[in-house]
Amino acid sequence: MHLAMITGDQFCADFGQVKRAYCFHEHKNNHDYLNKQFIVGILAMLQSFKLFNNCNLVFSRSCSGYVSRTRYLMRLKEDDEACREALKFANVLLYHKLAPLLQKTRSGVCKVASFKTADLKQILEKVGKDKHFINESFLLGCTDKSEPQFSLEVGEVERSALEQECRGTFVDLRKAFFMITPSESALAAKGQALLRWHQTNGFCSATGQPTTRNQSGSFRVCQSSGITYYPKMSPVVIVLVSDGSRCLLARQAMFPPGMYSALSGFCDMGESVEEALHREVAEEVGLEVENLQYSGSQHWPFPQSSFMLACHATVNPNKTQVNIDKAELEDARWFTLEEITTALQNPPRNPREQPPVFWVPPSYAIANQLIREWANQQQLLRSTHRLKFRMDQQQGFSH
Numbered sequence: 047m048h049l050a051m052i053t054g055d056q057f058c059a060d061f062g063q064v065k066r067a068y069c070f071h072e073h074k075n076n077h078d079y080l081n082k083q084f085i086v087g088i089l090a091m092l093q094s095f096k097l098f099n100n101c102n103l104v105f106s107r108s109c110s111g112y113v114s115r116t117r118y119l120m121r122l123k124e125d126d127e128a129c130r131e132a133l134k135f136a137n138v139l140l141y142h143k144l145a146p147l148l149q150k151t152r153s154g155v156c157k158v159a160s161f162k163t164a165d166l167k168q169i170l171e172k173v174g175k176d177k178h179f180i181n182e183s184f185l186l187g188c189t190d191k192s193e194p195q196f197s198l199e200v201g202e203v204e205r206s207a208l209e210q211e212c213r214g215t216f217v218d219l220r221k222a223f224f225m226i227t228p229s230e231s232a233l234a235a236k237g238q239a240l241l242r243w244h245q246t247n248g249f250c251s252a253t254g255q256p257t258t259r260n261q262s263g264s265f266r267v268c269q270s271s272g273i274t275y276y277p278k279m280s281p282v283v284i285v286l287v288s289d290g291s292r293c294l295l296a297r298q299a300m301f302p303p304g305m306y307s308a309l310s311g312f313c314d315m316g317e318s319v320e321e322a323l324h325r326e327v328a329e330e331v332g333l334e335v336e337n338l339q340y341s342g343s344q345h346w347p348f349p350q351s352s353f354m355l356a357c358h359a360t361v362n363p364n365k366t367q368v369n370i371d372k373a374e375l376e377d378a379r380w381f382t383l384e385e386i387t388t389a390l391q392n393p394p395r396n397p398r399e400q401p402p403v404f405w406v407p408p409s410y411a412i413a414n415q416l417i418r419e420w421a422n423q424q425q426l427l428r429s430t431h432r433l434k435f436r437m438d439q440q441q442g443f444s445h
């Protein structure tokens with residue numbers, strides 16, 4: 047058993063199949079219908095393989111100085127003096143007890159607030175904090191325009207005074223994921239994760255002595271033992287199991303009411319991704335999966351920074367009876383394409399206030415990506431079946 051990747055060749059083969067089918071019937075007298083079916087199928091396929099996203103990525107990387115930005119960031123991480131200089135002209139994100147500060151734009155859309163260093167110094171002084179406190183910031187990354195971004199924890203300052211001064215609100219990160227774009231969610235998540243890591247790694251686990259950070263916050267060192275500590279992520283597998291026409295989602299008792307997600311679990315020491323996936327599905331729902339297919343990965347800030355490795359898998363359609371481990375899961379159910387489509391089309395704005403009967407994690411969560419890919423693939427399959435049926439009819443082969 048091994049992990050399969052969707053390769054360019056595989057995509058071309060699939061694309062070629064649909065295209066050949068189309069060309070074969072091009073001379074028949076139903077161009078419009080076939081055109082429509084063909085386009086629907088291809089679009090679904092492109093979406094499901096995220097080809098558009100990848101094209102954008104390649105385009106932006108080759109045209110926007112991606113390499114120079116990356117090298118600049120690398121220097122800031124390692125060179126304390128360069129990092130201190132960068133902080134003088136940076137954009138800083140604020141967190142209050144790890145909750146990021148959000149602001150509403152004029153059009154009513156929420157965004158992660160960020161402040162120029164000079165402005166933030168003034169704000170800090172207004173709320174009674176020394177302006178040099180800004181040096182406690184950690185390097186997060188840089189914008190497309192190579193402007194460095196930092197995160198700063200201001201939990202010691204009175205929350206409401208700061209919110210008033212900054213014209214924003216500190217929002218719990220899980221809730222913020224429903225309010226801001228996926229790319230802002232990723233930035234806010236990284237900022238929170240870095241702050242939390244520094245808060246919980248202030249002492250050397252070998253000597254018990256305090257550790258000190260470098261300027262960027264990319265590591266901490268114990269001056270006594272010389273041990274260097276780097277921010278860590280724990281690998282977690284997450285898998286969307288399909289029986290060919292339905293997908294399996296589960297919920298833990300701690301989930302907000304109505305929310306179901308893909309199966310997930312931490313990798314054990316010494317385990318491969320494949321082994322962890324097989325074990326987690328067997329443990330949680332008593333099923334044996336096959337045909338693992340890699341989908342993507344994501345940093346997830348909870349509980350202490352997880353590195354999510356997302357896959358699709360199938361089970362034998364004759365062996366779909368779930369046997370739930372009640373210690374881990376409250377429920378696990380098979381969902382149809384129609385149920386999934388409805389859930390994807392109606393994401394809750396604030397699930398804790400008015401929970402829908404059934405909903406899935408927000409678009410930033412990789413579980414959502416897996417569910418979308420599965421739905422797109424199912425739609426493609428249905429389009430292809432309809433197309434084939436139509437072509438068979440045209441040829442008089444319909445049964």
Ligand SMILES: NC(=O)C1=CN([C@@H]2O[C@H](COP(=O)(O)OP(=O)(O)OC[C@H]3O[C@@H](n4cnc5c(N)ncnc54)[C@H](O)[C@@H]3O)[C@@H](O)[C@H]2O)C=CC1
Pocket residue numbers: 280282284307308309310311312344346348349352354374407411412413414
């Ligand atoms: N981004 C996404 O779409 C999703 C992310 N997740 C995340 O995946 C992670 C794992 O999810 P679960 O199904 O609850 O895992 P799980 O089924 O492995 O259960 C969690 C338990 O694993 C143990 N554990 C083992 N190694 C651990 C480690 N390194 N850190 C913390 N606990 C560890 C603890 O006892 C913990 O209570 C969670 O952080 C969850 O938030 C889960 C679903 C969707």
